[in-house]
Structure formats: structure tokens, C-alpha cells
Amino acid sequence: MRLVITGTSTDVGKTVATAALAAAAIGAGASVAVCKPAQTGVGPGEPGDLAEVSRLSGVTATAESYRYRDPLAPDRAARREGAPFADLSTMLSAVSEFDDRDLVLVEGAGGVLVRLAPDITILEVAAGLDAPLVVVAAAGLGTLNHTELTVRAIRAAGLECAGIVIGSWPDEPDLAQRCNLEDLPLVTGVPIVGRIPAGAGSLDRQRFGARAPEWFDAGWLSRLVVHPKSADAGDRAH
Ligand SMILES: Nc1ncnc2c1ncn2[C@@H]1O[C@H](COP(=O)(O)OP(=O)(O)OP(=O)(O)O)[C@@H](O)[C@H]1O
Ligand SMILES: C[C@H](N)[C@H](N)CCCCCC(=O)O
Ligand SMILES: [Mg+2]
Secondary structure, eight states, X not given: OEEEEEESSTTSSHHHHHHHHHHHHHHTTOOEEEEEEXXXXXXXXXXXXXXXXXXXXXXXXXXXXXXXXXXXXXXXXXXXXXXXXXXXXXXXXXXXXXXXXXXXXXXXXXXXTOOSBTTBOHHHHHHXXXXXEEEXXXXXXXXXXXXXXXXXXXXXXXXXXXXXXXEEEOSSOOHHHHHHHHHHHHHHSOXXXXXXXXXXXXXXXXXXXXXXXXXXXXXXXXXXXXXXXOTTSSOXXX
């Protein structure tokens, strides 16, 4: 199965949520790979999102297709450094390299309409992969509008939103955060399928992997992790 991880914005927790999904799937016996079609804000050789996913989940099957230095939308960052724009077929091929895995997670850059290239967003990537999308959303006041806008964009593209994951759930949620647990599914028609506790990103791999399964709806997670395809596809439970 392929699953695209988008969000209502940048810095909303897509990377940590991707790591949590990977860790939970590995814990369930699945072989997992993670792709980042377009990484920005990091220089050559510097650790990007995939390094964080590997640090937290232990996944080693990863692929980054494009990397640009400036912390901007990929199309603008490419322009500024005179680098080639991200090419859709290149990004899709990178994901297809992992078709032997039970689960391939594909993390976008920023929010759903961020231009990976002048005419490409993560929506075109998801369409090319025939993959549903998970939306990582903030917990608090303001998230209802952002999340519904994101889900509407996904649906307008004829794609499926597989669930909402709250990227950082506080220990002591305030009134808006508590109400959003009911209102996010109500206004979007999409269930909340996961809540990553605030601070999860600072856990070590062992604790992160042990706790990740409890952050997701068990039924949803079990449907995500199809029966392992092969015993030798790597990146299974450690
Ligand atoms: N649940 C969490 N607990 C602690 N820190 C978190 C959590 N989720 C996100 N963060 C922190 O917030 C920052 C942004 O998170 P993250 O990198 O996952 O955002 P993103 O949506 O992947 O951004 P980008 O669009 O750049 O990919 C990071 O420093 C990360 O460590
Ligand atoms: C640099 C950042 N961490 C992401 N990789 C790119 C975010 C682009 C956001 C563009 C925008 O919505 O204004
Ligand atoms: Mg990220």
C-alpha cells in the first residue's frame, strides 16, 4: 500500500507523524519504506526529514528525490539556486522502487498546495501513485478552517482523504483543542485516525517505537498494514 502524508501547513508535524506511522507498521510486522519527493531548507549532506524518520522509526528504506537549500517552497527554492525543477515521473519512480514493501509512506513539503514544481503539488504525486492522503493537522484554534480547506482540495482533485492525524497533542488540551476532536470529523467528514503526543519527537527510537501504535486508531492501522508480502523485504520489526 502507498500512503501520502500531507498537512495543513509546514511545521505541523508531518515528519513526526510519518515516523510514527512507520514505527507502528514495523511493529505490526510490515516492511516499510519512506519517500520525500522534495526536501527544502537543507544543504548537501545535511540531515533532512528522512533522517528524522529513520532516527525515530529505524526505517532504512528511504528515498529523497529532490533537495534544495533555501527553506522555501520547492519551486521557488529551485529557481533561486538555478536547479532543475522536480520532475513528476522521477518522483513517482522513486516510490515505485519500493513496490516490494507492504507500506510506502510519501511525505509532502509544507501544505497540500505547495508547489513542488511550477505545475506540480503533492496532489499530482498522489494521483500518479493512486494513493490516498493522510492530513496532519494542528490541534488548536484555527485548525478547523485549515483542515477543511485541505480536505476540500484533496477531494476536488478526485483523491481520497484516508484520515486526519493531529501532529502534536498537548498533555492538557484547552477548550478549542478538546472541541476540535469532535468538530474536525464533523466539518471534514474525515475521521481523526491518530494523535501524536507533544514531545514524541524527542523520544528515543526504542520508546518511540514502543508507543507509536497507541497513537493511532487500531482498526485503521490494521487495515493500513496489509499482510506482509514477503519475509525478506527488510525493515520489519527489530
Ligand atoms: N508531536 C511532536 N512532539 C514534539 N515535537 C514535534 C511534534 N511534531 C512536530 N514536532 C516538532 O515540530 C517541528 C516541525 O515538525 P515536522 O518537521 O514534523 O513538520 P513538517 O510538517 O514535517 O514540516 P515540513 O513541511 O518542513 O516537512 C519539528 O522541530 C518537530 O520536531
Ligand atoms: C522549509 C519548510 N520546512 C518546508 N520544507 C517547505 C515549506 C513551504 C511552505 C510554503 C508556503 O505554504 O508558504
Ligand atoms: Mg517534514
